[in-house]
Amino acid sequence: MNQDELKERVAIEAVKYIKDGMNVGLGTGSTMYYAIRYLSERVKNGLNIKCIPTSEKTAEWARTYNIPLTNFSETHHLDVVIDGADEVGPNFHLLKGGGGALLREKIVANATDQFIVIIDESKYVNQLGKFKLPIEIVPFGYEYTIQLVEALGCKATLRQSNDAIYVTDNQNYIIDCDFGMINNPKQLNNQLISIIRVVETGLFIDMANKILVSQSSSGLVEELNK
Numbered sequence: 181m182n183q184d185e186l187k188e189r190v191a192i193e194a195v196k197y198i199k200d201g202m203n204v205g206l207g208t209g210s211t212m213y214y215a216i217r218y219l220s221e222r223v224k225n226g227l228n229i230k231c232i233p234t235s236e237k238t239a240e241w242a243r244t245y246n247i248p249l250t251n252f253s254e255t256h257h258l259d260v261v262i263d264g265a266d267e268v269g270p271n272f273h274l275l276k277g278g279g280g281a282l283l284r285e286k287i288v289a290n291a292t293d294q295f296i297v298i299i300d301e302s303k304y305v306n307q308l309g310k311f312k313l314p315i316e317i318v319p320f321g322y323e324y325t326i327q328l329v330e331a332l333g334c335k336a337t338l339r340q341s342n343d344a345i346y347v348t349d350n351q352n353y354i355i356d357c358d359f360g361m362i363n364n365p366k367q368l369n370n371q372l373i374s375i376i377r378v379v380e381t382g383l384f385i386d387m388a389n390k391i392l393v394s395q396s397s398s399g400l401v402e403e404l405n406k
């Protein structure tokens with residue numbers, strides 16, 4: 181079973197947690213694309229939901245597939261949030277932001293008591309840090325911000341897109357930081373967000389309640405609960 185098939189499998193399982201009348205947070209990324217497509221089938225068959233997307237891309241997909249959207253002016257609490265991740269480590273701490281949507285993803289995940297993360301087994305790790313940690317920073321004075329972050333022990337690379345600096349949906353920049361293996365994700369997250377110029381990090385500490393993992397050997401989806 182290839183990685184796209186694994187993504188589709190786990191996405192389909194996650195969408196089963198969405199029930200009639202729910203307010204739902206929709207994450208960002210290629211795994212979520214499958215979830216949105218499957219969800220659109222259920223909406224077509226009468227499922228009544230309202231969703232808050234975590235990125236402009238996800239909002240575009242949702243509109244394309246006729247999934248009703250809402251926003252935080254109308255709804256403050258979400259019944260369930262589904263999102264992918266780049267790595268899931270011990271204690272369900274997550275490393276996210278590969279798709280550049282970490283800030284809205286964290287805001288949306290923070291609005292629920294049921295945050296379901298969908299991954300294939302290659303992303304389930306003993307220690308976070310093989311994937312470079314994305315950090316959203318304000319453009320103002322970004323060169324010095326990079327120095328301040330690097331002083332915490334990493335090599336930071338300003339994310340580019342089409343030969344220009346990558347700009348997030350919030351008009352900020354992303355730096356991808358190689359800290360090596362991260363021994364204490366909670367402490368590192370606290371150190372990083374104490375830098376005023378850092379908006380948010382891709383470390384999601386104590387946020388996920390349920391991890392769905394698709395297994396390459398069997399194609400089965402394992403459910404892990406906190």
Ligand SMILES: O=C(CO)[C@H](O)[C@H](O)COP(=O)(O)O
Pocket residue numbers: 207208209210211212263264265266275276277278279280281282285
């Ligand atoms: O954090 C994210 C976007 O900011 C994504 O959830 C993460 O990058 C996983 O994406 P994919 O499902 O494409 O592997």
